[in-house]
Amino acid sequence: MxxxxxxxxxxxxxxxxxxxxxxxxxxxxxxxxxxxxxxxxxxxxxxxxxxxxxxxxxxxxxxxxxxxxxxxxxxxxxxxxxxxxxxxxxxxxxxxxxxxxxxxxxxxxxxxxxxxxxxxxxxxxxxxxxxxxxxxxxxxxxxxRLSGNFRAAVFGANDGLVSNLALIMGIGATGVSSSIVMVSGIAGLLAGALSMGAGEFVSVRSQRELLDASRPTQVTLEVAPELDLDANELTLIYRARGMTEEAAEHRAAERLGHFECDCDPSLSFQDAKARAALSRDQNVEYDDPRGSDDNQALGTDLGAAASSFCFFASGAIIPILPYFFGLGGGMALLVGMFLVGLALLFTGGCVGLLSGASPLKRGLRQLAIGYGAAIATYLLGMAFNTTVA
Missing domain, CATH: 1.20.1260 (Ferritin)
Known part of the structure; x- marks a missing residue:
């Protein structure tokens, strides 16, 4: 070059x-x-x-x-x-x-x-x-490589930051005591983190079940000896997976033992989807009976749930830190907003860094969105002020 x-x-x-x-x-x-x-x-x-x-x-x-x-x-x-x-x-x-x-x-x-x-x-x-x-x-x-995990980390942490800050500001604006605000913040952290973890577990498990339902099985090996050679429906399996009729007939002949080779480079497939179907078929019936490539890319449901729980909790704990150190009232809310602001600037800056955009602009965007949600909730809390001691 x-x-x-x-x-x-x-x-x-x-x-x-x-x-x-x-x-x-x-x-x-x-x-x-x-x-x-x-x-x-x-x-x-x-x-x-x-x-x-x-x-x-x-x-x-x-x-x-x-x-x-x-x-x-x-x-x-x-x-x-x-x-x-x-x-x-x-x-x-x-x-x-x-x-x-x-x-x-x-x-x-x-x-x-x-x-x-x-x-x-x-x-x-x-x-x-x-x-x-x-x-x-x-x-x-x-x-x-980073996009999937990075998206989950940024989404989880920002969700925890913004939702819990909005929660404690909304409750704090009603005039309740600092202890109630802190307990509410802890409850919001646990509820949100558990909800995120459960949602991610269900999402990954459901996606894996959908993949498993679409993955070829070993039926072609199990029933091949009993097939009627004059009315061979085995070719229909491979045609349904995207192969041309000629390629499907050749593949069926391989399964029936008429060819010792496992491929015919002269046969073409209609598109990349068909080639992937053949690859999965070979993988299922000869190598890994579960066809683990998709599972590896998807990750484990428990791992995804634990990651979502931790990412959310890491963000949600920041706005309630001032209460752990004895602050209360408006001062605790201001310090919490300041700490959350720093965290939002950091996560937004990381997004900008990896996207090749201005880290400062992305950080300010995250800050504006987070503070906007928190201030809106605070104003709603003031509108429903209960003045509870």
Missing amino acids: GFSESPHSDHTPSTEPTSAQIRRWRHYLADELAEAAIYQHLADRASGQQGEILHQVAVAEGRHAEHWRRLLGPYADKPGRPSLRASALMFLAKHFGTVFVLALLQRAESRSPYREDPDASEAMAADEAVHEEIIRALATDGRT
């Missing part, structure tokens, strides 16, 4: 650069060197094609650094310090998973200043745009 060379690779400034140019070029040089080191570090940790691609991106960033070093000339001996962003990326690259770093790098590449800087070549600006797409593609697999 190659990248375009800068048309300014042999260019040296004809006039003495200004102090502002020197500062800016030194900043660019430091950032390019830092990014080259980050990409190379990720390449060393990766393997196969991904490692090679990251290495090539590191080489391209090194070429960009040479462009600024050449422009700086004698002033290049004192490069500036890398930006806080580049330093943070290097720290994350060394201590955290690749998918988080790639998500941040994708955003950094999309915000390259080279398009507006006349001292940067057009090829360098084009390189940065290409780098963004490269990193987006490399991050796709990691995002896909």
Whole structure:
């Protein structure tokens, strides 16, 4: 994989650069060197094609650094310090998973200043745009692997945060004592977590039962010896699974022992669904009698229930923490809102980080939604104020 060379690779400034140019070029040089080191570090940790691609991106960033070093000339001996962003990326690259770093790098590449800087070549600006797409593609697999569990974690934690904060604010606004608010918050935590766990258990168990109902059985092996060869309905099974008539007849002949091979590459299937049907059929009748691929992807019902319970509870406990430490009344509500706000900013920032969007904007969005629900419930509580001592 190659990248375009800068048309300014042999260019040296004809006039003495200004102090502002020197500062800016030194900043660019430091950032390019830092990014080259980050990409190379990720390449060393990766393997196969991904490692090679990251290495090539590191080489391209090194070429960009040479462009600024050449422009700086004698002033290049004192490069500036890398930006806080580049330093943070290097720290994350060394201590955290690749998918988080790639998500941040994708955003950094999309915000390259080279398009507006006349001292940067057009090829360098084009390189940065290409780098963004490269990193987006490399991050796709990691995002896909995280999407299911990450969605469950964010959904569960945010549900606990917002629902329990709204609950205690609504009850607190009615004028009841702090002890009643705390007990209500604990009850909300347990009820919500148990409801989430039970719902996830039923959801996963039901989905597995639906998959089991659609999975081929071993009936073709059990009844094949008794089939009427002149009225062979075995082919109908394979045609129902998506095979062509010719492929179904060949598969039936295999089951009846007329062929020693287990496939005929000359036979084509109508679509990917048919090929998957044959794969499941082979898996069921020869390898794993349960056909466990779907079950592995789905996970266990007890595991999903436990995860949902824990995620919800971890969020729901935050708004009632002030009551555990002796606070009450309006102060407890304010501290609870503050703690929940921090948690919402964090979870929203994580969503933005992995999606390649602005972590701050995603965090503020989560904060606005959570606070909106809580304030609305508080106002309803005030409307039904009971003034209970």
